[in-house]
Amino acid sequence: MKKDRILPALLLSIIMMLVPNMLRADDAISQIRILGGELSNSAATSVKDIEEVLPRMKTLGLNTVLMPVYWELLEPVEDEMDFTLVDGAIDVARRQGLKIVPLWFGAWKNSMSCYAPGWFKQSPKRFPRAMTAEGKQMEIASCFSDDVLQADLKAFSALMRHIKERDPQREVVIMMQIENEIGMLESARDHSPLAEKAYRQERWAERYGTDEYADEKFMALSYARYVEHLARAAREIHDMPLYVNAAMNSRGRRPGEYPSAGPLAHLIDFWHEGAPSIDLLAPDIYDTGFKMWCAQYAMPLRPQDGGKIKNRLFIPESRCCENSGVRALYAFGEHQALGFSPFAIDQASPEETESVTKAYSLLRQVSHVKQTENTWGLLFDQEDRERIISDEGVMITSRHFFTLPWDPRATDGSTWPEGGAMLIRLGKYDYLLVGSGVVVDFKTPTEKQQEEKKQLGEDGFAEAGGNKSPTLNRHFNGKRLGLLSVDEVSISDDGTMQYLRRHNGDQTHQGRHARIGVGEWKLLHIRLYEY
Secondary structure (H helix, E strand, O other): HHHHHHHHHHHHHHHHHHHHHOHHHHHHHOOEEEEEEEHHHOOOOOHHHHHHHHHHHOOOOEEEEEEEHHHHHHHEEOOOOOOOOOOOOHHHHHHHHHHEEEEEEEEOOEOOOOOOOHHHHHOOOOOOEEEOOOEEEEEEOOOOHHHHHHHHHHHHHHHHHHHHHHHOOOEOOOOOEEEEEEEEOOOOOOOOOHHHHHHHHHHHHHOOOHHHHHHHHHHHHHHHHHHHHHHHHHHHOOOOEEEEEEEOOOOOOOOOEEEEEOOOOHHHHHHHHHHHOOOEEEEOOOOOOOOHHHHHHEEOOOOOOOOEEEOOOEEEEOOOOOOOOHHHHHHHHHHHHHHHHEOOOHOOOOOOOHHHHHHHHHHHHHHOOOOOEEEEEEEEOOOEEEEEEOOOOOEEEEEEHHHHOOOOOHOOOOOOOEEEEEEEEEEEOOEEEEOOOOEEEEEOHHHOOOOOOOOOOOOOOOOOOOOOOOOOOOOOOOOOOEEEEEEEEEEOOOEEEEEEEEEOOHHOOOOEEEEEEEOEEEEEEEEEEEE
């Protein structure tokens, strides 16, 4: 090699070694893929607990653990910081090869200020509480108090500095949650004297009105401005991705009946205005309607946002249940989620964690497949049973596995477990189906248009007399698609598919569809042909 080429080549090799650790937070987000789980609220209150729980999370197949950092234990005496639990978490996670997302349980946790230190709680004059319109004080610190902010900011900044000292290259701590499910309860907004002063100065009533939804907007902007102080400090100390999480405005509740003014989808513009240093607004999904909640937070590229993604989907909390695994597959497949994390996974039963472990195993394999924009998420239950996808001349009909006639669990009166999958197009007539409890068939558009609906019996054949149709005597036009092969595979770390077995005959209903049964977790490589 010529001498004039040696230095540039050497510099390039050094830069490439450093790049992962030099990424700014916004760039780092694109590198994150969290197969996570969040610990229950008291799971990290002693080093002994941490040493027990983190290896167990590794065994479950997690690559990242979301775990609280408690202000009351970090600063039990004012101005005296105790980083014992933080150090324990970083050390054990490093040994286990796990990543950590600390959850700052600071001024607020699920609206309340229950994790503030005793010296804070016992000084309500110095650290004033939020009030209802009737003047009732609540155990919710007022975000309009500079004393509250400065105390919270001091502890949080100390935490960020310590994390930088212990993990300067972000090898373990990859992202930070600021506060937890911030929001007002009992009242849509704070009516304390400090809050009323700010409300008048903003001339809020003249701009938005005086109903509870206008009050919620005022409070959302105020909370966001508070959080921005912490986020800016974090950026200056140890730049990493930052997010805030939201308790959902579900079940027809009104502001104050749910945590009003949190980082909810309908308040995103107020949160972006008040807290521009926050990267993500993240939903905690516990209620029904999982797909609907995901869609609200998966906000794609928009011209008015300067070509930036308005909000990438990250689910830091979701109900840990037997459906968690297929919901994770849906979130990654449909929305290219940054991550998924069932809550209190350390307390869940084996029946509940099994689906997470198996889904994460599939997702880990799929992560080695060359990225493609042609991916879809499938998620079905007893009511929402079917989805039709049009993909460049291929009509894909996917359904819940129990729509097939021969599984007795489909009709025994029990609630169907959810079925779900990722569907990935690898190329023309070439797909990868990754999941559990789904059945998929492929047709040309003309074939789909002329499709005859037939009621099938338990043996998979048409019911007697059930195959008569007004279209039966019409001449069929066009071509059809068939299954060239359906192979069950695994995927190695270099992206190579490893053949396990061929699915055909009864396993594909004699070439009619590809399917993965309820309770089974598989990767199917599906190739089609036209005739």
